[in-house]
Amino acid sequence: MTHEIYIASFAALGFIFLIYSLTVLFRIKEQESNRITPAYNALLFGLLILSLSLLAKAIKYIYLIFSKTSIDSLIYFDVASTLILLPLAAGSFLVSMFIFRRV
Amino acid sequence: MSELITQLLTAQRYLVALLFIIIAIIWYRLKRAGIESLFKSTTAINLTLLLGLPFIISLLPNIPSQISNMIEVSGVFILALILFIFSLRDFHTIDTTRKKQLMELLEKPKHPVALEFARKIVEPEIKLLKKERKNLLQYEKDIQEKIRKREQELDTKIKGQSAKEGKFNLSKIEIEEESKILKEQKKLLEKEKKELENLKDQSEDAKEEIQVEKSRFEKQREKDKKFRKKLHEEKLHLDLERRKIESGRETYARKEKIIEQIDKRNEILNKKLQEIKEKEQEHEKKLKALEEREELLHDEKDEFAVARRKFEADKEKYEGELEKFRRKREELLIQENTLQEEKEALEKLTKSLSAKEKHLEEELGNLLKKQREMIEK
Numbered sequence: 306m307t308h309e310i311y312i313a314s315f316a317a318l319g320f321i322f323l324i325y326s327l328t329v330l331f332r333i334k335e336q337e338s339n340r341i342t343p344a345y346n347a348l349l350f351g352l353l354i355l356s357l358s359l360l361a362k363a364i365k366y367i368y369l370i371f372s373k374t375s376i377d378s379l380i381y382f383d384v385a386s387t388l389i390l391l392p393l394a395a396g397s398f399l400v401s402m403f404i405f406r407r408v
Numbered sequence: 409m410s411e412l413i414t415q416l417l418t419a420q421r422y423l424v425a426l427l428f429i430i431i432a433i434i435w436y437r438l439k440r441a442g443i444e445s446l447f448k449s450t451t452a453i454n455l456t457l458l459l460g461l462p463f464i465i466s467l468l469p470n471i472p473s474q475i476s477n478m479i480e481v482s483g484v485f486i487l488a489l490i491l492f493i494f495s496l497r498d499f500h501t502i503d504t505t506r507k508k509q510l511m512e513l514l515e516k517p518k519h520p521v522a523l524e525f526a527r528k529i530v531e532p533e534i535k536l537l538k539k540e541r542k543n544l545l546q547y548e549k550d551i552q553e554k555i556r557k558r559e560q561e562l563d564t565k566i567k568g569q570s571a572k573e574g575k576f577n578l579s580k581i582e583i584e585e586e587s588k589i590l591k592e593q594k595k596l597l598e599k600e601k602k603e604l605e606n607l608k609d610q611s612e613d614a615k616e617e618i619q620v621e622k623s624r625f626e627k628q629r630e631k632d633k634k635f636r637k638k639l640h641e642e643k644l645h646l647d648l649e650r651r652k653i654e655s656g657r658e659t660y661a662r663k664e665k666i667i668e669q670i671d672k673r674n675e676i677l678n679k680k681l682q683e684i685k686e687k688e689q690e691h692e693k694k695l696k697a698l699e700e701r702e703e704l705l706h707d708e709k710d711e712f713a714v715a716r717r718k719f720e721a722d723k724e725k726y727e728g729e730l731e732k733f734r735r736k737r738e739e740l741l742i743q744e745n746t747l748q749e750e751k752e753a754l755e756k757l758t759k760s761l762s763a764k765e766k767h768l769e770e771e772l773g774n775l776l777k778k779q780r781e782m783i784e785k
Contacts (some may be wrong), residue, residue, distance in 0.1 A: 308474055319485035326492040330452055336502050342444050349666050352456055359484060380413055384484050386426075387417050391463070395427035400455065402434040405443055 306370070313366035316359045330407035334370035344404035351397035416580075423468050449498045459484060487659040523646075526639055537628055540621075548618050558604055569593060584726030 334345045337379060365382035435457055444450050462483025464477040510529065571592070 308478070309617045310476055315478075315481040315485040319481065319488045322485070322492045324486060325496045326452075329492070330456075333448075333495065333499050333502060336506055337448060338446060348453065349626035355459060355484075359481070362481065362669075377410065380410055382418055383430040384413060385761060388413075388420050391424050392420055392427070395431070395460065396432050398460075399427055399434075402431050402438070405438055406434065406471065408443070408446065 309366045309369050313363050313370060316363035316366065320359040321365055323352060323359065325357050327352050327356065339353035340408050341405065344401045344408060347397050347404060351394045351401065354390050354394035358386040358394060361386035361390065387408060421463070421467055425460075425464045428457075428464055431460065448502055452491065452495045452498060454487060455487060455494060459487050459491075462487070478765075491664065522642060525633075530635065537625065537632075544618055544621050544625075548615070555604075556608065560602070565597065578617055581751065623784055 308366050324342065330349055332351070334349065337345060361382050365386075368379060368382075417630045435453075447453070465483065467720075468476075471479070510524070595684040
């Protein structure tokens, strides 16, 4: 049980800090030069997707803590976080790198 | 179904790790190429890309799934925390420097960023002042309406009172009672009047406050006007600058066109120069050939001169011989003339001889005829 609590709390806190840092980075982006704005946008999008993936994980483990029984349908949270959102985030990071290369 | 999904999940994790490794390599190459010069601070981006590290570590072999999950989530959490702190710090440093720059623009308004300053700092203040002005005007209107309503109420009450006075003139008691009531009502009216006066005083105070606010507002307005004038001047200046830049661009474009034309002409000239060089080379070759020919001609001329001298010598010889020949010819001609004369004489002789021969033949014929006649006889 402690394992689930740790993971849920870390994931939730990670999500919150990522969102906070996303807002700060968004404000930093406004003061950066316009040349790197598209790449920066892609990077921030990736960060947002990564934070959503963490949120999905946090929800899954919170559900596990309160239900106290493992449910098969919870695998869809893994599908959302690891199968869809995480590769999407990595892909957007990759796209941002390619845009940086063009700059 | 769930097994398939778990297999897919593990495959996707490997894919994500691979993508993060590729991203790290590209970022390292970009940093070597000097991408950092474009950013004010790259720590935020470094930390953002470092978020992939827990996902790579969690895929290391011989780690239980619970621990790998723990590593993944805790790593992301720690990195997110660090990212938040560093990004906040960077933002503060960048923002303070930016604000300083913008405040410096107040002293130096002839700067293109002055407009941005006006937009970000002055415009919200103007909006707030406008809102305050609206509120004050509304407050003034409300107070005026309240005073008007009170005055109307008082008028109606006074009218009612006067009507009551007319009705109650019939009996003294009633009048006394009425007078008592009236006194009480008068007291009330006085109280109300006092209240009204207080309200009037309050309204006057409010008016004074409004006037003070108005004067402040006017001052602010004047300041705004001045600032707007400045902004307008700046705008005009910027427009002039823009026009200059546009004209400069146009001239630059024209010059570029001229340069292009010059380049084209240069190319053509270069081609012509090459052609001329080639022709020069050809001419040089021809000149060399001509020189060689001239030398040959000189040689030939020398030879010719020698031959000419020989020829002249020969000619002199031949002329001598020709004179000799002429003399001989004249002699021969004289001889021919003499021969001709002799020939003519001979011909005359031959003619005379033939005439004599004919005469002889006739005489011979005659003789023969005479002989025949004689024979016959």
